[in-house]
Amino acid sequence: MLYDDVHKRWVPAGSEAPSISRVHIYHHPGANTFRVVGRKLQADQQNGRRLLRAMVINCPIVKGIKYNQATPNFHQWRDPKHVWGLNFGSMEDAALFADSMMHALQAL
């Protein structure tokens, strides 16, 4: 999700329709960079053709960001332009993601 600062509300990232997505943290060892990448689980169907599973988040993990575990299954962080929020399907998913995020932030 992205926070719409104008209207003071969370909006689904990547499209108008809220969707279940799979979110990964990718590490580029060469450059030692990390990024959060998420794609919708459900491929969009349009005129019968299966389209790519839309990207909903593709955001570099910047050294020094503060990762806020606001609730056991809603975590959020700021980048220069956006505030991102992840509503996890389970507290276990949330804890796994947070561990990876913390690992990435320590490795930067």
Ligand SMILES: CC(=O)N[C@@H](Cc1ccccc1Cl)C(=O)N1CCC[C@]12C=C[C@@H]1CC[C@@H](C(=O)N[C@@H]3C(=O)N4[C@@H](C=C[C@H]3C)CC[C@H]4C(=O)O)N1C2=O
């Ligand atoms: C200093 C700073 O930047 N502080 C940021 C947080 C922050 C701190 C430290 C480092 C980074 C960041 Cl990012 C801040 O406070 N921010 C960032 C933008 C938004 C917010 C500002 C105001 C609102 C008030 C309510 C609150 C909120 O959104 N709570 C959630 C919530 O209302 N929802 C989401 C789920 C659960 C709740 C937890 C799911 C959908 C919706 C809902 O439950 O329907 N807010 C924030 O978190």
